[in-house]
Amino acid sequence: MTKEKILEVRDLAITFKTSAGSVRAVRGVDLDLFKGETLAIVGESGSGKSVTTKAIMGILSNNGTIESGTILYTYEDKSEKVTKNLLDLSKKQMRKTINGKHIAMIFQDPMTSLDPTMSVGNQIIEGMRTHYNTKKKEAQEKAIELLRLVGITDPEARMKNYPHQLSGGMRQRIVIAIALACDPDVLICDEPTTALDVTIQAKILELIHDIQVKTGISVIYITHDLGVVAKVADYVNVMYAGKIVEKATVNEIFYEPKHPYTWGLLLAMPDLETNPDKLVSIPGNPPNMAHEMEGDPFYPRNPYALHIDKKKEPPLIKVSETHAAATWLLSEKGPEYSLPIELQQRIERMREEDRVYGTE
């Protein structure tokens, strides 16, 4: 089965001009998104994960410039396949043809992404009316249908509500309904559940998954929570300091992680059996992207760093068809190394659980 590639980002580099000098937020990122699949981008704040997706949506703030790269987006227009470089389109063209209609986005805070002066129903209808000139009645019916899809009870009555009348979880459901109103092919979720409670988080994630099964859209998740990744992702890209340092399927990330930063992320999250004395944390702080860097930006925080890391940034080195990591540990001349002992134990525990629950 050949998979249909929907989005292909190559060598994307973005710089922001700030009062503290220019900040190289994204430094050569490659992404691939296939139809019906979920890609998770993981990283700390400042790693460039949000900026990358904002570039895809064409909503970078004004002080940001795209230095290089292509974003190829393939979609069906009147049953013909069209591939476009989104970076060639003007902001106006993006608004008209891509945003909402083909690529939709959900933001972190459901309060600030809704218009407080407009009823929920009108906000859902708005996109359909502008993009497709849908008749008002039809649009209204579809909006009610969407509200039902996102699990809101009594949708007819809710259509007339204003955002402040709804709880946080409900608001995020409305935001999802708005995003889905124009039948997009790609849904970008920027930390969709960080502002919500755990119980509601689980429900929203399950909802997005259900919708994906029903409509076959592709989803990009931006998150720093590996628990969320485990729940939703097919593929994972780990970002650090504006670059992808490891890309793999979700199982490869959890069972055979290759990059020391990924190890750190996995260990920073306590699981059920974590030794209660100490969590293994990544030492130090994320780098300041305003400074020029020599060598691997992760070098100062990396207990597995080699001499070469100081001088030369490692490229992505392939491990398998789906798995690559940017660390010199994987190069032919790389030294012998073994995973941190705590991580080995954790992977052993996961395999044991899989045997117990028969999910192997």
Added chain:
Amino acid sequence: MEQNREALLEVKGLKQYFKISRKFSVKAVDGVSFKIYPGETYGLVGESGSGKSTIGRSVIRLHEITDGEITFKEKDVSGKMDKETQKMLRTKMQMIFQDPMASLNPRKNVMDIIAQGLDIHGEAGSSSERSERVLQILERVGLSREFAGRFPSQFSGGQRQRIGIARALIMNPDLIIADEAISALDVSIQAQIVNLMKEIQEETNVAYLFIAHDLSMVRYISDRIGVLHLGHMIETGTTEEIFSNPVHPYTQSLLSAIPYPNPMIEKKRTALSYDYATSGLDYSEGSLQNVGGTHEVLGTEEEIANWLSENRMEDIVGIK
């Protein structure tokens, strides 16, 4: 053994109502009781609106409490306090806030921020003593001595939270209230801060009231846990008791909502749901009842007997 120890903090029947209008008031906390022993960590968990932050703020007297009794170091601190008690409360109980950006004065340098407690209570001594104490604390929380002259804006979130911890520590407190102290930080930094808090606890035997909604961290750091919902203490017990045998349906749904860091399993799970409105429960009807050890659950006898008879651990894990 638990009962024989002298409690550091005892909260009895705490009620905190906020008056909205003449006729209507919000019952943020409605009769909550718990104890914290010296050197332990008590985790308060619950969703937003459950009253967990309000409890922290009431205990340290940021709110005037509506009803109830708070005893700290064997002194009543809930009503009007004499000068000595007030000073004891203000020094021996400290707080770390959620947002390290908002809780540090941007116009003061780190030295003055951390020394503020000493200055206010007249414990600073000579200026060289004062700066020596601040510098020691700075090193203790893993910051370099040179940082003392800098301002909060020059630090990252994790570093600022360390400054917040230093500010709390300099008074040698017996209890630190950490209100979502790590929620605003990146995952890798969260682990650093939690480790730091644990180390400090081992050295100084300080107790923590750890308020959070991230259950995996709460489980990791707490000795005992209290689960709050809609201003009521729903279930309390040791971490082991709560996590291995959650009895109340709300606790069960809360635990089942924690994403499980194993993709093979997590992909096949669905979380339990719980809705107070349709659950048929009335929190004000029941009372906290012991179900073994120090484990207590809120409910009527009948309800609890019901819950105990069914083992829902499989549903919580979510895989059959």
